[in-house]
Amino acid sequence: MKIKDIAEKLNLRIVSGANGLDREVINGYSSDLLSDVMGSAQAGELWITLQTHKNVMAIASLKDLAGIILVKGFKPDPDMEEQSNEEDITVLVTDDDTFTINGKLYKLLKG
Amino acid sequence: MKEFRADLHIHTVLSPCGSLEMSPRNIVREALKKKIDIIGITDHNSTRQCRMVALEADKAGLTVYTGVEITTREEVHCLAFFETFDILEQFQEYLDEHLPEIKNDPDRFGYQVVVDENENIVYEEPKLLISGLSNGIDQIGEKVRSLNGLFIPAHVNRPKFSLISQLGFIPPDLKADALELSRHTSKEEFVEQFPYLVRRTFVRGSDAHCPEDIGTAFTRIKMENVSFEEFRLALSGSGGREARL
Numbered sequence: 501m502k503i504k505d506i507a508e509k510l511n512l513r514i515v516s517g518a519n520g521l522d523r524e525v526i527n528g529y530s531s532d533l534l535s536d537v538m539g540s541a542q543a544g545e546l547w548i549t550l551q552t553h554k555n556v557m558a559i560a561s562l563k564d565l566a567g568i569i570l571v572k573g574f575k576p577d578p579d580m581e582e583q584s585n586e587e588d589i590t591v592l593v594t595d596d597d598t599f600t601i602n603g604k605l606y607k608l609l610k611g
Numbered sequence: 612m613k614e615f616r617a618d619l620h621i622h623t624v625l626s627p628c629g630s631l632e633m634s635p636r637n638i639v640r641e642a643l644k645k646k647i648d649i650i651g652i653t654d655h656n657s658t659r660q661c662r663m664v665a666l667e668a669d670k671a672g673l674t675v676y677t678g679v680e681i682t683t684r685e686e687v688h689c690l691a692f693f694e695t696f697d698i699l700e701q702f703q704e705y706l707d708e709h710l711p712e713i714k715n716d717p718d719r720f721g722y723q724v725v726v727d728e729n730e731n732i733v734y735e736e737p738k739l740l741i742s743g744l745s746n747g748i749d750q751i752g753e754k755v756r757s758l759n760g761l762f763i764p765a766h767v768n769r770p771k772f773s774l775i776s777q778l779g780f781i782p783p784d785l786k787a788d789a790l791e792l793s794r795h796t797s798k799e800e801f802v803e804q805f806p807y808l809v810r811r812t813f814v815r816g817s818d819a820h821c822p823e824d825i826g827t828a829f830t831r832i833k834m835e836n837v838s839f840e841e842f843r844l845a846l847s848g849s850g851g852r853e854a855r856l
Contacts, residue, residue: 534779535770553685553747555778577747 501525501609503567503590506546510604512569512592515576517584525566528605530598534559541565546605548598552576557583565589569605571598612851615837618642618829619651619676620690620765620791620816625660627721627740630821634730635660635667637822642673645826649673649837651816653680653690653765655740656710658699659725665696667728674837679706680765682741683748685777688765690791690816691755694839698758705754709744748778752786761843762786763814766793768801783807788846789814789854794828798856812846815856830854 504521507514514521526544531537532551541547543564549556550571557580560568567590570576576584576591584591594601621638622629642650650668652661652675661677668675677699678692693699714737715723725734744751748764755762764774767781767790774781781790789812792801802809814830834841834852845852 533777535776538779551685551778553749553778555780555782558782559779577749579749 503546503592506605506608507590507592509608510594510601512594515570515584515591515593516581517567517588517590519585519588520567520590523566523590525609528602528609529565530602538563548601548605550574550598552580554579554583556580557587557589560589561587567592569594569601571596571601612833612835615648615674615832615834616646616826616829617649617651617676617814617832617854618645618647618817618819618826619649619692619763619814620653620680620818621650621825622680622818622820623652623654623660623664625657625723625725625736625740626654626820627715627717627723628820629654629721631722632822633820634726635664635728636730638664638825639668639671639673641822641825642668643671647673647826647829649676649832649842650825651676651678651690651692653678653816655680656682656706656742656744657723657736657740658693658703658706659734659736661699662696663725663727676839676842678761681706681751682743682772683751684743684746685748686743686772687748687774687777688772689748689751690763690765691751692761692763692839692842693758694760698760702755702758702760706744709746710738710740711742711745713739713742715739748774756786761788761846763789763791765791766818768792768796781805781808788812788843791816792856793818812848812854813856814846814854830856
């Protein structure tokens with residue numbers, strides 16, 4: 501499923517990196533420890549986190565992740581937003597907490 | 612130029628995890644016993660014990676850099692130091708404003724008290740000091756710089772509460788006066804792993820939570836005298852000054 505379809509179905513706000521909306525999502529990965537994401541996330545996964553630091557984009561790019569969902573209405577830091585646009589990796593925002601959005605995404609991708 | 616031994620990372624009785632033995636008097640006595648010239652007072656998210664330690668140390672001829680170990684929103688621990696009590700107080704206001712309203716439970720986390728030179732309790736901090744501030748590391752670093760303070764991400768090599776554990780890696784453009792390494796690694800070992808950090812200044816502190824640990828790790832600082840301005844210059848490696856492990 502593409503990022504744009506997930507954004508539409510789960511009612512996610514597109515904050516930045518709209519050029520990445522056609523990326524294919526193969527799975528999800530939820531973690532707020534960036535060292536863990538660097539070690540364990542797989543290419544094509546949609547990353548769910550509350551971190552808003554620009555390192556998020558560096559790791560998403562390094563791991564070739566499909567996109568990022570920020571939970572609880574968090575907004576990316578300005579330099580994270582900028583890098584998302586440069587890297588064409590979409591940052592989406594939900595007001596849901598991690599558990600809730602995980603459940604919705606799981607159902608959508610695997611249900 | 613002289614060389615000073617500085618243990619820049621010491622908790623007091625105010626930190627919930629700090630031993631009740633960590634009173635100003637005991638800290639000063641132990642630092643002198645360990646032949647430490649300079650101590651950094653860095654409680655979790657509070658500067659309120661600094662003044663008492665500094666006054667006590669002053670009587671004994673020991674230098675104190677008054678500071679704090681901040682927990683950022685990302686739960687990265689960072690040391691910050693400020694030159695005067697006035698500025699320290701300004702930063703305390705910032706801490707009070709951005710530390711969440713979560714009450715401490717002393718039975719679970721430990722007591723958070725400020726004590727005077729006679730070890731009488733003069734203040735008890737109601738908010739849990741080990742919470743993360745509502746601001747991120749970049750915003751906090753900026754605030755510290757705006758108060759002319761020194762900003763030093765703590766134990767960056769550790770697998771918990773460090774820049775590397777929380778944010779994956781140390782941003783190459785990070786604005787910091789130094790990086791703190793714990794006793795578990797050497798500068799050589801660390802920069803072999805992260806060669807892009809070779810030009811950074813590294814410091815080390817004991818992260819003492821009980822008196823025995825004070826001075827078990829320290830930084831050797833070569834500078835003219837122990838003033839805050841000299842410390843700043845030493846961290847930047849200016850004019851032959853240096854800080855090394």
